[in-house]
Amino acid sequence: GAVVSQHPSRVICKSGTSVKIECRSLDFQATTMFWYRQFPKQSLMLMATSNEGSKATYEQGVEKDKFLINHASLTLSTLTVTSAHPEDSSFYICSAPFWGRDYGYTFGSGTRLTVV
Amino acid sequence: AQSVTQLGSHVSVSEGALVLLRCNYSSSVPPYLFWYVQYPNQGLQLLLKYTSAATLVKGINGFEAEFKKSETSFHLTKPSAHMSDAAEYFCAVSDQGGSEKLVFGKGTKLTVNP
Numbered sequence: 287g288a289v290v291s292q293h294p295s296r297v298i299c300k301s302g303t304s305v306k307i308e309c310r311s312l313d314f315q316a317t318t319m320f321w322y323r324q325f326p327k328q329s330l331m332l333m334a335t336s337n338e339g340s341k342a343t344y345e346q347g348v349e350k351d352k353f354l355i356n357h358a359s360l361t362l363s364t365l366t367v368t369s370a371h372p373e374d375s376s377f378y379i380c381s382a383p384f385w386g387r388d389y390g391y392t393f394g395s396g397t398r399l400t401v402v
Numbered sequence: 403a404q405s406v407t408q409l410g411s412h413v414s415v416s417e418g419a420l421v422l423l424r425c426n427y428s429s430s431v432p433p434y435l436f437w438y439v440q441y442p443n444q445g446l447q448l449l450l451k452y453t454s455a456a457t458l459v460k461g462i463n464g465f466e467a468e469f470k471k472s473e474t475s476f477h478l479t480k481p482s483a484h485m486s487d488a489a490e491y492f493c494a495v496s497d498q499g500g501s502e503k504l505v506f507g508k509g510t511k512l513t514v515n516p
Contacts, residue, residue, distance in 0.1 A: 288470075294447070306485065329508045350417055379445055380505070389453075390436070391496075391504055393445040 288314050288384040292394025299370055299401055307365045307397045309380035316382035319363035321355060324377040324396075336363050370401040404429040404495045408507035416515050421480040423510050425467075425493030428474065435476045436494045437467055446492065448480060463487070466483065488514045 289312045299305050309319060317338050322330040336342040336357035344350050344366050352374075354366040363382075382393040409424040427433055438446040450461025457469040467478045472492055477495060493507040 327511075329506045332503055332505075335503060377443070379495065381446075390448060390451055393438075393447075394443040398443060 288382075288388075288390070288392040290316070290380060290382050290394045292380055293396060294397060296398045297382050297393060297400070299399070300343060301371055301401055302369055304366055304368045305370055305381075305399060307367075307378055307399075309363050309365075311361045311382055314366075314382075314384050315360040316384075317360060318383055319357055320381045320391075321353075321365050322361075322379045322381065326377075328341065330379060335367075339348075367399065370399070372401045374399045375399055382398050404433060404497055404505050405494050406493050406505055408491075408493050408510050410510055411508065412513065413516060414513040415483045417485055418482050421465075421478070421483045421487065421512065422477045423478040423491050423512065425476045425478065425507060425512035426474050427476060427493075427502050429495055429497060430464075433496050434496045435467075435469065436496070437465070437476075438477050438492045438494065439459065440492065442512045448493075449478070461511050468499075483512075483514045485516065488512055 291310045293308050303382045319336045321331050321333045324330050333348045334344045336355045338357050338360050342355035357363040379396045381391050383391050405428045407426045410415045413435050421453050435452040437449040440446050449465050450459045452469045460466045490509050490511050492509045494504040496504050
């Protein structure tokens with residue numbers, strides 16, 4: 287239980303274009319979704335927290351207008367990288383907390399974004 | 403604010419040897435602690451978690467960790483390393499274990515030599 291499906295797993299886009307990453311909770315309701323960015327050989331850095339039906343909360347230094355997060359339903363949260371540049375190339379991972387008989391955090395499988 | 407320190411960005415062991423990955427935390431309230439493993443280009447897989455119950459926590463793949471409040475530590479161990487254990491390991495802390503964000507350590511890359 288508590289599975290998050292993340293798509294696409296890999297995407298290559300041209301500089302200046304936008305890319306959308308989706309995370310879907312398959313068997314539970316994800317009221318909260320965390321979005322992380324991971325550079326090569328580094329740890330996960332929290333970018334923003336989205337809550338269903340409300341505006342996302344961004345961490346300091348993260349550009350809200352570049353990284354658009356939408357959490358319109360209890361099963362879908364999206365991250366759109368707008369006007370992508372090569373420096374946006376990274377590994378993006380979503381994560382959702384879950385409660386019930388068990389609790390914890392489940393992670394998507396990640397999206398490798400390459401901007402050329 | 404909570405934080406996690408993982409001592410040693412790289413750990414190398416021989417196959418069959420003891421694995422010890424160190425994690426120290428800082429938290430103003432009783433923490434929830436997690437160990438995750440990440441293989442290249444993949445998401446994170448939970449190894450084990452501490453939830454204020456038993457201080458010795460057993461996880462998957464033969465890993466276990468002991469919560470020591472006096473030392474603010476949550477070190478990960480495995481008695482005998484396998485080649486398949488080679489991966490990146492992350493320790494993480496959450497104050498409430500549910501609605502609060504996870505704060506990650508910088509990770510430790512484990513290499514297992516034949």
